Amino acid sequence: MTGETRQPGWLQGLAMLLAVAATVVLMMAPAPQGDPQLLAVLALIGALALGALDLRLRSPWVLALMGALIALGASGMLADLRAPVAPSFWAMFLAVWLGAWMLEERLANLALRSEIGRRIMALIVPLIFGLTLLWLWEAGVRGGNVPPVILPAPTDIAARMAGSGTTLWRDFHATFVMGALTGYAMGCGAAVLVALAVDRYDFLRRGLLPVGNFAAALPIVGTAPIMVMWFGFGWQSKAAVVVAMVFFPMLVNTVQGLLASEAIQRDLMRTYSASHRQSLLKLRLPAAMPFIFNGLKICSTLALIGAIVAEFFGSPTHGMGFRISSGVGRLQLDMVWATIVIAAISGSSFYGILAALEKRVTFWHPSQRGR
Amino acid sequence: MRGALVPVLTVVAVIIAIWYAAVIPVNSQWVLDQAGRAGVEVSTAELVRETLSQDRPRLPAPHQVGAEMWNSTFVEEWRGPQGLMNTGTLSPRSLFWHAWVTLSATLVGFGIGTGLGILLAVGIVHNRAMDLSVMPWAIASQTIPIIAIAPMIIVVLNAVGVTGLIPKAIISAYLSFFPVVVGMVTGLRSPDAMQLDLMKTYNASRPEVFAKLRWPSSMPYLFASLKVGIAAALIGAIVGELPTGAVAGLGARLLSGSYYGQTIQIWAALFAAAIVAAGMVAIVGAIQRYTLRRMGMQQ
Numbered sequence: 143m144t145g146e147t148r149q150p151g152w153l154q155g156l157a158m159l160l161a162v163a164a165t166v167v168l169m170m171a172p173a174p175q176g177d178p179q180l181l182a183v184l185a186l187i188g189a190l191a192l193g194a195l196d197l198r199l200r201s202p203w204v205l206a207l208m209g210a211l212i213a214l215g216a217s218g219m220l221a222d223l224r225a226p227v228a229p230s231f232w233a234m235f236l237a238v239w240l241g242a243w244m245l246e247e248r249l250a251n252l253a254l255r256s257e258i259g260r261r262i263m264a265l266i267v268p269l270i271f272g273l274t275l276l277w278l279w280e281a282g283v284r285g286g287n288v289p290p291v292i293l294p295a296p297t298d299i300a301a302r303m304a305g306s307g308t309t310l311w312r313d314f315h316a317t318f319v320m321g322a323l324t325g326y327a328m329g330c331g332a333a334v335l336v337a338l339a340v341d342r343y344d345f346l347r348r349g350l351l352p353v354g355n356f357a358a359a360l361p362i363v364g365t366a367p368i369m370v371m372w373f374g375f376g377w378q379s380k381a382a383v384v385v386a387m388v389f390f391p392m393l394v395n396t397v398q399g400l401l402a403s404e405a406i407q408r409d410l411m412r413t414y415s416a417s418h419r420q421s422l423l424k425l426r427l428p429a430a431m432p433f434i435f436n437g438l439k440i441c442s443t444l445a446l447i448g449a450i451v452a453e454f455f456g457s458p459t460h461g462m463g464f465r466i467s468s469g470v471g472r473l474q475l476d477m478v479w480a481t482i483v484i485a486a487i488s489g490s491s492f493y494g495i496l497a498a499l500e501k502r503v504t505f506w507h508p509s510q511r512g513r
Numbered sequence: 514m515r516g517a518l519v520p521v522l523t524v525v526a527v528i529i530a531i532w533y534a535a536v537i538p539v540n541s542q543w544v545l546d547q548a549g550r551a552g553v554e555v556s557t558a559e560l561v562r563e564t565l566s567q568d569r570p571r572l573p574a575p576h577q578v579g580a581e582m583w584n585s586t587f588v589e590e591w592r593g594p595q596g597l598m599n600t601g602t603l604s605p606r607s608l609f610w611h612a613w614v615t616l617s618a619t620l621v622g623f624g625i626g627t628g629l630g631i632l633l634a635v636g637i638v639h640n641r642a643m644d645l646s647v648m649p650w651a652i653a654s655q656t657i658p659i660i661a662i663a664p665m666i667i668v669v670l671n672a673v674g675v676t677g678l679i680p681k682a683i684i685s686a687y688l689s690f691f692p693v694v695v696g697m698v699t700g701l702r703s704p705d706a707m708q709l710d711l712m713k714t715y716n717a718s719r720p721e722v723f724a725k726l727r728w729p730s731s732m733p734y735l736f737a738s739l740k741v742g743i744a745a746a747l748i749g750a751i752v753g754e755l756p757t758g759a760v761a762g763l764g765a766r767l768l769s770g771s772y773y774g775q776t777i778q779i780w781a782a783l784f785a786a787a788i789v790a791a792g793m794v795a796i797v798g799a800i801q802r803y804t805l806r807r808m809g810m811q812q
Binding site: 150151237243246247250251264267268270271274288291292293332345346347348349350351352353356359360361363364365366367368370371372399443444447451454455456462463465467470471473474475479481482485486489490492493494 | 645667748756
């Protein structure tokens with residue numbers, strides 16, 4: 143097993159060496175313009191040397207320095223980048239990508255003893271991966287001269303986000319706060335209430351669970367045109383679509399959650415001669431919380447999807463779905479991407495808030511302990 | 514399941530009853546307006562009859578939706594001038610045709626997304642760097658409304674000359690990709706340390722451990738994510754038909770119905786989509802039961 147003794151990332155390192163060599167050779171050939179700067183090339187050569195040094199040292203500090211040099215080379219390439227680029231640019235483009243990959247392999251396979259070190263690594267590695275993707279996007283689009291109506295560069299998107307803050311905020315307010323959140327609160331609230339009613343009658347429970355499971359798999363977002371017809375173009379129709387989308391998943395999860403307490407626990411409540419209300423409040427609702435939060439988390443994504451797609455069917459002249467569909471029509475793709483970034487951020491922070499809340503409420507559950 | 518039949522039928526009957534009951538007040542405004550304009554009184558019986566048989570009701574009655582579905586499928590194919598009986602091909606006016614357009618894009622996309630998702634999951638399980646770098650993003654992507662990029666993908670691909678089935682399939686693939694990745698990573702990791710140790714004592718190589726232990730034990734997880742993925746893929750294909758004003762497909766039926774106020778057509782397309790979704794989930798479920806039974810993993 144010779145592969146076990148080799149340093150992780152040696153293949154990427156070797157390929158990077160070839161790419162850097164190709165860069166240097168191509169830079170020797172006379173090109174009218176567009177060669178990457180000498181400083182950037184030197185930084186990459188330095189990173190390669192450190193990579194070779196690391197084969198012996200295996201130290202996180204060498205890797206940190208190597209990462210810094212690769213970053214220096216990468217940003218040096220972006221500075222003063224004009225569209226028709228020489229072949230050496232693409233050789234170096236490859237070199238940076240391979241270098242980042244080698245760094246990831248090495249970092250991921252570092253034998254860290256401390257818990258804190260492992261935690262930091264679990265943050266840094268995905269971060270480097272994301273930054274590498276962003277850099278590849280930026281350099282590829284700008285170096286390849288991709289027209290902005292096909293794919294705008296990340297910096298263009300960031301500039302657009304900074305430039306049209308008020309528009310984006312109005313869209314966010316209309317779609318997320320008015321449409322998604324209102325519908326989410328109404329739909330989930332109604333589902334929990336119905337679940338509490340259903341829970342009292344075994345007949346209803348046996349009837350509604352399969353129907354709810356079936357309905358949860360249906361493309362309910364297709365009700366959007368109907369809702370727009372009934373409730374008009376305003377936020378009410380978006381909230382209605384969201385209510386229809388979140389109701390069944392939430393109902394199914396809550397009903398299942400209310401069954402989650404064990405028979406022996408319910409028997410104990412009976413020996414205390416607890417009323418239905420008491421056993422619900424003190425035993426079964428707390429026991430249902432992991433299921434309820436699971437439903438709330440699933441529905442948080444559905445709510446945003448519902449509100450955005452409903453706007454594709456008709457909306458006033460603001461809203462995230464409207465911005466996306468009209469931006470696509472006018473080939474303003476930077477605006478579309480900016481809206482998508484906002485949607486992604488609001489979606490994951492909504493989910494994150496729910497997950498944090500879940501951690502506080504269901505601290506007793508095995509899945510939350512022992513972390 | 515047998516004990517559930519009566520309760521389920523009761524619940525469905527109650528839902529249909531509520532639907533009928535809702536039709537009358539929702540549609541009565543239009544009938545009353547018409548009567549007011551004509552200067553006649555309407556009795557309650559007439560009101561009920563009128564509300565249940567409008568051409569463009571605000572809420573069509575269940576039997577109207579059923580009749581529309583029947584007419585735009587079997588009747589259209591049987592008697593229509595462009596139907597299956599007269600031309601030998603599916604009529605472009607029938608729901609069968611529209612459902613097939615959407616379904617084919619869904620299936621192609623679902624196949625691509627599932628395949629790539631399994632490949633990435635295999636990579637994540639076997640490579641620590643991929644695990645650390647890709648997995649957090651795959652999980653985070655579950656929390657964002659990916660469908661928002663659908664219109665952009667369609668229009669951009671249109672601009673570079675790719676039209677028809679492929680753009681929709683790409684959206685479907687994208688939507689079914691992440692559930693499969695997350696589910697399969699969990700599944701491929703589900704063998705416990707003792708089983709992995711046993712494979713080591715057999716001197717099994719990595720491919721052998723994969724083929725004989727990891728892959729078989731990931732099957733329940735695979736099917737669970739396939740069910741999520743196929744539902745997501747269908748939604749992707751339907752939404753993918755919206756931005757270009759597509760002429761064929763269930764999404765196009767929804768869109769044209771909402772442009773021209775053809776509510777019955779919208780509801781029929783909606784139910785067709787529901788039937789397609791339920792059918793696909795049922796097929797995946799049947800394959801799941803068959804596979805797991807053959808593998809000796811009774812649920």
